[in-house]
Amino acid sequence: MYVRKKEIFQIYFDEIPLESLELEDKECYFYQYKKFTLKIIISNDFPHSLPEIYLSNYMDFNKWYSHVGSEGKLCYISEDNLIWDFNNPSGLLKDCCEKVKELLDSWDTPKMTEELRKEFLSYWYISCLKSKTKYIEIRSYLSRVSTFEKYELVLSNQKFHLFNYGSQLKGSVAPHSKKSRDVYILPLKDSNPVIPPNPLNELTEATFKKMITGNLSSGVRRRFQKWCKTKRKSFVLILSLPISDNDYVLFGALFESRTSKYPFKIDNKVPQKIKIEKKLVLRLKNQKMGVSILLQYILQDSTRSIE
Numbered sequence: 001m002y003v004r005k006k007e008i009f010q011i012y013f014d015e016i017p018l019e020s021l022e023l024e025d026k027e028c029y030f031y032q033y034k035k036f037t038l039k040i041i042i043s044n045d046f047p048h049s050l051p052e053i054y055l056s057n058y059m060d061f062n063k064w065y066s067h068v069g070s071e072g073k074l075c076y077i078s079e080d081n082l083i084w085d086f087n088n089p090s091g092l093l094k095d096c097c098e099k100v101k102e103l104l105d106s107w108d109t110p111k112m113t114e115e116l117r118k119e120f121l122s123y124w125y126i127s128c129l130k131s132k133t134k135y136i137e138i139r140s141y142l143s144r145v146s147t148f149e150k151y152e153l154v155l156s157n158q159k160f161h162l163f164n165y166g167s168q169l170k171g172s173v174a175p176h177s178k179k180s181r182d183v184y185i186l187p188l189k190d191s192n193p194v195i196p197p198n199p200l201n202e203l204t205e206a207t208f209k210k211m212i213t214g215n216l217s218s219g220v221r222r223r224f225q226k227w228c229k230t231k232r233k234s235f236v237l238i239l240s241l242p243i244s245d246n247d248y249v250l251f252g253a254l255f256e257s258r259t260s261k262y263p264f265k266i267d268n269k270v271p272q273k274i275k276i277e278k279k280l281v282l283r284l285k286n287q288k289m290g291v292s293i294l295l296q297y298i299l300q301d302s303t304r305s306i307e
Contacts, residue, residue, distance in 0.1 A: 003046075003089045003090050003093060004090070005027070005029070005042065005093065006029070008090060008093050008094055008097065009029060009031055009040065009097065011094075011097070012033070012094075012097040012098070012100075012101055013031035013032060013033045013038060013097070014031060014032040014033065015031060015032075016030055016031060016032045016037065025043060025044050026041055026042060026043045026044060027041070027042045028040070028041050028042075029041075029042075030056070033100075033101065033104055034104060036055055036057065036104055037055065037056045037057040038053055038054070038055065038056070038100070039053070039054040039055075039056040040052075040053050040054075041053075041054070046089065046093075047084070047085075047086050047089040047092045047093075048084075048086065050077065050079065050092075050096060051093070051096055052073060053073070053074045053076060053096075053100055054071060054072045054073050054074065055068065055072035055074065056072065057072075058071075058072030059072070063108075064116065064195060064196075064197070065107050065112070066103075066106070066107070066112050066115045066116050066119070067103055074100060074103060076096070076099045076100045076102075076103045077095075077096060077099045113193065113195060116195050117195060117243040118243070120196060120243045120247075120249065139159070139160075139161050139162075139173070140161075140162050141161065141162060141163050141164070141167060141169050141173070142162055142163070142164065144240075144248065145185045145187045145240045146187055147187065147219065147220060147223065148184065148185070148186050148187070148220050148223040148224050148227065149184070149185060150165065150182050150183070150184055151163065151164060151165065151182075151183050151184075151185055152164070152165050152167075152170070152180050152181075152182065152183070153180060153181055153182075153183045153236070154170065154174050154177045154179070154180040155177065155178075155179040155180065156173075156174035156176060156177035156178075156179075157174075157176070161173055161174050161177075162183070181236065182235075182236070183236040183237075183238055183252070184227070184235060184236065184237050184238065185238045185239075185240050185250065185252075186212065186216070186220065186224055186237060186238070186239050186240065187220060187239075187240040188211070188212070188215045188216065188239060188240060188241050188242065189215050189216065189217050189242075190242050192215040192241075192242070193215075194211050194215055194241055196241060196243070196249055196251055197211075205255070208237070208239065208253070211239055211241070211251075212239070233256065234254065234255060234256040235254075235255055236252060236253070236254050236255070237252050237253065237255060238250050238251065238252030239251050239252060
């Protein structure tokens with residue numbers, strides 16, 4: 001049954017001066033909706049398979065959007081919840097276009113922010129596949145962090161473990177550990193608007209400052225400000241970010257100071273530059289006595305002023 005695909009697309013989207021492509025077993029169309037460039041691929045077995053729709057300019061946005069898979073593919077509809085009417089392919093194509101518009105209209109809204117936080121693990125995992133991230137298994141022995149404190153990251157038998165200092169578990173879990181270092185965990189407020197940064201983008205010290213600013217309780221802020229006045233050549237700072245009930249993210253990096261030994265500039269009087277080293281540590285989902293995952297990012301060396 002013939003379907004006037006272009007006429008249907010033009011009802012919902014704006015045409016752009018890119019030629020449609022007819023490949024061996026599929027057709028490819030390009031359209032614009034708001035600031036998004038859509039690449040629509042329809043295979044020859046349509047309507048027995050749904051159109052694949054991509055954001056062709058996804059990498060141009062310094063944003064993290066919901067329901068976007070690898071390579072900018074939109075997860076706009078669940079086939080399990082779709083009533084397939086093979087005798088009405090035009091109606092099916094219109095339904096798909098409606099769902100795409102609904103998805104794009106939901107972006108940059110409080111609804112999307114809440115969805116990204118609740119579905120953090122799946123969204124982050126998909127993005128990390130694209131960023132060629134290394135995955136390191138770690139066993140966490142921390143309960144939920146409620147104040148700014150120092151903890152111990154231990155390497156034993158090529159595995160990482162995170163402990164409270166003085167924990168009796170270290171002797172039984174990692175008795176032969178020879179390598180460890182201090183890490184500082186900074187808990188953000190439970191009620192905060194922070195979305196963990198998109199791992200496809202470059203991570204800088206500005207990324208961390210943006211997440212910290214305005215998102216600390218008064219007690220945590222006072223302890224952190226006092227710590228910032230202590231000189232340190234290098235340090236590992238990890239943010240504890242609540243994302244949903246009983247779940248939170250530990251997200252951090254190794255910092256080195258080149259021109260000053262103060263961790264962060266907390267006023268405008270002392271110019272300072274900080275370098276983010278090539279190791280970034282992120283623990284996705286904390287469970288008491290449970291196994292979590294560390295993601296180690298390869299970052300570009302960079303030196304930028306802390307504003």
